[in-house]
Amino acid sequence: MTDTAAAAPLRDSHVKVIAASSLGTVFEWYDFYLYGLLATIISAQFFSGVNETTAFILALAAFAAGFAVRPFGALVFGRIGDIVGRKNTFLVTMGLMGASTFAVGLLPSYASIGVAAPLLLVALRLIQGLALGGEYGGAATYVAEHAPEGKRGLYTSFIQTTATLGLFAALLVVIGLRTWMGEEAFSAWGWRLPFLLSAILLGVSLWIRLQLQESPVFREMKEQGKTSKAPLTEAFGRWRNLRWVLVALLGAVAGQAVVWYTGQFYALFYLERILKVDGGTANILIATALAIGTPFFIFFGWLSDRIGRKPIILGGCALAAALYFPLFGALTSAANPALAEAQARAPVTVAADPATCSVQFDPIGNESFDQTGCDIAKSALAKAGIPYANQETAGGGAEALVTVGERRIEVAPGTDVAAELTAALEEANYPLKADPARTDTVLVVAILTVLVLLVTMVYGPIAALLVELFPSRIRYTAMSLPYHIGNGWFGGFLPTIAFAMVAATGDIYAGLWYPVGVAVLTLVVGLLFLPETFRRRIDHEG
Incomplete structure (x- = not known):
């Protein structure tokens, strides 16, 4: 980028670049997140052949499958983006994302076609993940290469x-349909509509992106014949570049x-x-916190141009590590105070020989536990x-003892204790669901907003950091891989891992570890090895 272009103020063309790139990416995230929002319903629709806990873990695992392949999408589309160009590459990724999302809305359920249903669902999630793996790096690189120095x-x-x-858009659509249709109709078939409606958004987003031109940095490289012929080899086969990939992953992106x-x-x-908490209510609470917190992405991006x-x-990683346990503890008391009170008044323990305890995860549905x-x-x-x-007993045989407050229930193999356990829990005032009348909505939204603000701290500046770490000829490829390993693997598997930890231990806070x-980890590695990049130029070739 020339010095004149770099120093130019915000122009209509910059606004168009930001708006078109952002709108297209909003659409792709809308598609991707619909699945996460509807995980509970999808677990019933596509994984009904196993027990309820396993079904939910499998639904989260299918959600995570899309994240698992994102690094491979980053490699495939990152290479194409560094050789062919930024613009055309993220047009292709958008088309793949839109088609696979629309198809999810047409899939038959497990009750209709059996095990083929979850297999097809996972296949579509994999296509979505590959597409998203190529989308983010292209959009971030494209905008950064249009940005003046000091404003990236x-x-x-x-x-x-x-x-x-x-x-947020996915939440609004889901909330609107749930309210309009009613929970019963939405759970039965209305959940398909948000996926099918994405076809309209796809058409609009593709049309807008077709109006864009290639980025000035890439055009200049192409005209001078300086584009990379082997971006994968340059990015990951040379230590001077590979080390920054590793630092970016462990010292920034994993924690983010x-x-x-x-x-x-x-x-x-x-x-x-x-x-x-009722699903519709939970969506509204999260949407409210997102609405409050979203402007802070821009604030922290702006602030990073001034202080780094x-x-x-x-700082966001450090605050998260320090605050998560007290924040989620406060969230329990605010959202379902009856549960918090019951836990304190009549804690539940399971005393048994650890050798007789399974993990309670059955992916093929053959275990009866x-x-x-x-x-x-x-x-x-x-x-x-x-x-x-959990309370360990030595050599206690196959029996277990459940204690609910002062009440003790002996559990032997082959017995059904559901009725007795339910009576004990009711006696101890354990709630079947959160009571909306007792939920402190203001406090819940405040806690969720703090969680979102931590997100804006770590995520607002990350694109600029990654763009500035790598030379322009391999930027799309080099920045995309650590971003998608971090967000696809470290982040994407988080709900699955955390919920499985809770299910295995019985501790509702265990997943926070x-x-x-x-x-x-990111705080330590980042403090030791991550360089400050906010004063770097980005038109260097490496």
Whole structure:
């Protein structure tokens, strides 16, 4: 980019670039996040052949499958973007995303075609993940290469809002349809409509992006014959570039990813699945927090142009690690105070020989979990959504002892304790679901907003940081891989890992150890190895 272009103020062409790139990316995130919002319904529609806890874990795993392949999409489309160009590449990724999302709305359920239903669902999720793996790097690079020096954080922060705006748009559609149709009709067939409606958004987004020109940095490289002929080899086969890929992943993106998915997705699953808040209400609460917090993506992007990217991103990771346990504890008390009170007044424990306890995860639906008292007790508690503590006994045989406050229930192999356990839980005032009349809505929204603000700190400046770390000839490829490994693997698997940890331990807070641990890792690596980049020019070839 020439000095004149770099110093130019915001022009109509810049607004068009930001708006078109952002709108297209909002559409792709809308598609991708619909699945996460409807995970509970999808688990019933496509994984009904297994027990309820396993079905939900499998539904989250299918959600995570889309994230698992994102790094491969980054490699495929990143290479194409560095060789062919930024614009045409993210037109292709958008088309793939839109087609696969529309197809999800047409899929028959497990009741109709059996095991083929979840297999087809996972296949479509994989296509979505590949497409998204090529989308983000292209959009972020495209906007950054149009931005004047000193404003890349601000310009790319608009791209950073797109994930949240896509989630927000999906929330509004889901909330609107649930309210209009009623929960019964929406759960039966109305959940398909948000996927089918995406076809309209696809057409509009493609038309807008077709109006764009190629980025000036790439055009200049192409005219001078300086584009990379082998971007994968240059990015990952040469240590001087590969080391920055590793630093970017472990020292920035991994922590950003877990903070993002904890604040926007795990919080939703926690409200709905663990605290038993009505699904529609949980969506509204999250949407409200997102509406309040979203402008701060732009604020922190702007701030990173003045004080740097590194202190804001690492500061967000440090705050997340310190605050997650108290924030989620406060969320429990505010959203379902009856559950918090019951836990304090009449804690539930399962005393058994650890050798007789299974993990309560059955991906093929062949396990009944009724061979030992421990399995029977934990299966019943997991199905009821009741938190419990484990107490080890040595050589206790296959029997288990469940304690609910002062009440003790002996559980032997082959027995059914559901009725007795239900009576004990009712006696201890454990709620079947959160009582809306007792939910402190203002406090819940405040806590969720703090979680979203942590997301804006780590995510607002990350695109500018990644663009500035790598030379222009391999930028699309080099920045896309750490971003999508971080967000696809560290972040995308977070809901699955966290919920499985909760199901296995009975501790509703156990899943938080995963994001806290990764955030601390990023804080340490980032402080030691991550450079500050906000004063760098980005038209260097490397």
